Amino acid sequence: MAFGRFKRGAAASPAEPVTLKILVAGGFGVGKTTLVGSVSEIKPLRTEETLTEASRPVDDTAGVEAKSTTTVAMDFGRITINDSLVLYLFGTPGQDRFWFLWDELAQGALGAVVLVDTRRLEDSFAGIDYFERRRIPFTVAVNHFDGADVYPAETVREALDLDPEVPIMVGDARNRESARDILVSVVEHAMRRATSAAQQHEPAPAR
Amino acid sequence: MTDPWFDDAAGPVVRPYAMTRGRTRSSSDEARLDLIALVIAQSPDGEGDAKPQEDAAGSGQGDGGGAAVRPDGGSHRDADVIADSTLAPEHVDIVLRCRHAPQSVAELAAELDLPVGVVRVLVGDLIDSEWVRVSRPVPPAELPDESILREVIDGLRAL
Numbered sequence: 001m002a003f004g005r006f007k008r009g010a011a012a013s014p015a016e017p018v019t020l021k022i023l024v025a026g027g028f029g030v031g032k033t034t035l036v037g038s039v040s041e042i043k044p045l046r047t048e049e050t051l052t053e054a055s056r057p058v059d060d061t062a063g064v065e066a067k068s069t070t071t072v073a074m075d076f077g078r079i080t081i082n083d084s085l086v087l088y089l090f091g092t093p094g095q096d097r098f099w100f101l102w103d104e105l106a107q108g109a110l111g112a113v114v115l116v117d118t119r120r121l122e123d124s125f126a127g128i129d130y131f132e133r134r135r136i137p138f139t140v141a142v143n144h145f146d147g148a149d150v151y152p153a154e155t156v157r158e159a160l161d162l163d164p165e166v167p168i169m170v171g172d173a174r175n176r177e178s179a180r181d182i183l184v185s186v187v188e189h190a191m192r193r194a195t196s197a198a199q200q201h202e203p204a205p206a207r
Numbered sequence: 208m209t210d211p212w213f214d215d216a217a218g219p220v221v222r223p224y225a226m227t228r229g230r231t232r233s234s235s236d237e238a239r240l241d242l243i244a245l246v247i248a249q250s251p252d253g254e255g256d257a258k259p260q261e262d263a264a265g266s267g268q269g270d271g272g273g274a275a276v277r278p279d280g281g282s283h284r285d286a287d288v289i290a291d292s293t294l295a296p297e298h299v300d301i302v303l304r305c306r307h308a309p310q311s312v313a314e315l316a317a318e319l320d321l322p323v324g325v326v327r328v329l330v331g332d333l334i335d336s337e338w339v340r341v342s343r344p345v346p347p348a349e350l351p352d353e354s355i356l357r358e359v360i361d362g363l364r365a366l
Contacts (some may be wrong), residue, residue, distance in 0.1 A: 016247065019211075020351065039363075064364070088243050110359070184364060186269075194350045
C-alpha cells in the first residue's frame with residue numbers, strides 16, 4: 001500500500017465535488033486554529049504564502065528595507081459533507097497587517113466566523129469591519145476562555161455595534177459541538193441572506 | 208517515497224522559487240488558482256483518467272467509467288509521468304497525488320510543504336502540458352444555491 005496515507009481516495013467519488021470555504025477570523029491567539037481543529041476531519045494543515053513587495057500595497061517596510069518578502073501562514077481544515085460537497089475552513093492570518101491577504105481568501109467564501117475574546121474585543125474590529133464592508137455573511141462567536149468574565153451575548157453585540165441581523169454566539173472553540181453550531185449559524189445566515197436577495201430580485205424577471 | 212528535496216537537518220534544500228525557475232506567476236494565469244480549486248489528474252493522451260472534460264460544468268452526475276480506470280495499482284501506471292523529463296520532481300509529485308484523489312491547491316501546498324504561490328506555478332505548468340485540469344470553485348460574489356447551503360447545514364448538524 002504505497003498510497004496508504006491518502007485515505008480519502010477510497011471514498012472519493014468519480015463526480016467532481018463542489019468545494020466551499022468558510023473563513024475564521026479574529027485576533028492573534030483567540031482560538032482560530034483550535035476552532036478549525038475541533039471540527040476538521042484532518043489535523044489542521046498549514047499553507048504558506050510568500051508575499052512579494054508588489055503585492056503589499058500598504059505594508060510599511062521602513063527600517064526593514066532589505067526584506068522583500070514576507071511569509072504568511074494560514075491554517076486550514078476540511079469537512080467532507082458528502083461525495084459531492086467538501087467544506088474547507090481557513091483561519092485567517094492573525095496579524096492585522098495582512099488584511100489584504102484576506103481578499104484572496106474571501107473570494108467566493110460562503111461566510112465567515114469572527115472569533116472574539118471579551119478581554120480583547122478590539123482585536124476583532126478588523127475582521128468585523130472587513131466582512132461588513134464586503135457583505136460577506138458572518139457570525140460573531142465569543143470564545144469563552146476559562147477565567148474570563150462571562151458577558152451576555154447581547155452585551156457583546158452592543159459593545160461591537162453589530163447589525164441586528166448578525167448572529168452572535170457564545171461558545172468554546174475547543175468543543176466540537178460548539179464549533180459545529182457556530183458553523184451552522186454562519187451557513188444559516190448565508191442562506192437567509194441569499195433568500196432575501198432572491199426575493200428582492202424576483203419582481204425584475206416578472207416584468 | 209523519500210523526498211529528495213528535503214534534508215532532515217537543513218530543511219528544504221532548494222529555495223522555493225528555484226523550483227519554478229524564478230517564475231512567480233503561472234503561465235496559464237486563468238484567474239489565479241483559488242486555494243480551494245481542485246486539481247484533477249488527466250491522462251495526456253486525452254483519454255481522461257478522471258472523467259471526460261465535457262463534464263466540467265459539474266452536473267453532479269456520477270461518471271461510472273472514471274472509477275474503473277482509477278489508478279490504484281501504482282508504479283507501472285505512473286511510469287508515464289515519472290518518465291516525462293520536462294517535469295520536475297515536484298510536478299510528478301503533484302500528478303501522483305492528484306491521480307489518487309483530486310486535491311485542492313491548499314492541500315497540495317501543505318502536503319508538499321511549498322508556498323501556495325509555488326504550487327500555483329507548478330500546477331499552471333501541468334495544466335499547460337495537460338497532465339491535470341482544475342475544477343472551478345464557486346465563482347466569487349456568487350453564493351451557492353439554496354439546496355447546496357441546505358446540504359451543508361444538514362451535513363454539519365450530522366457531525
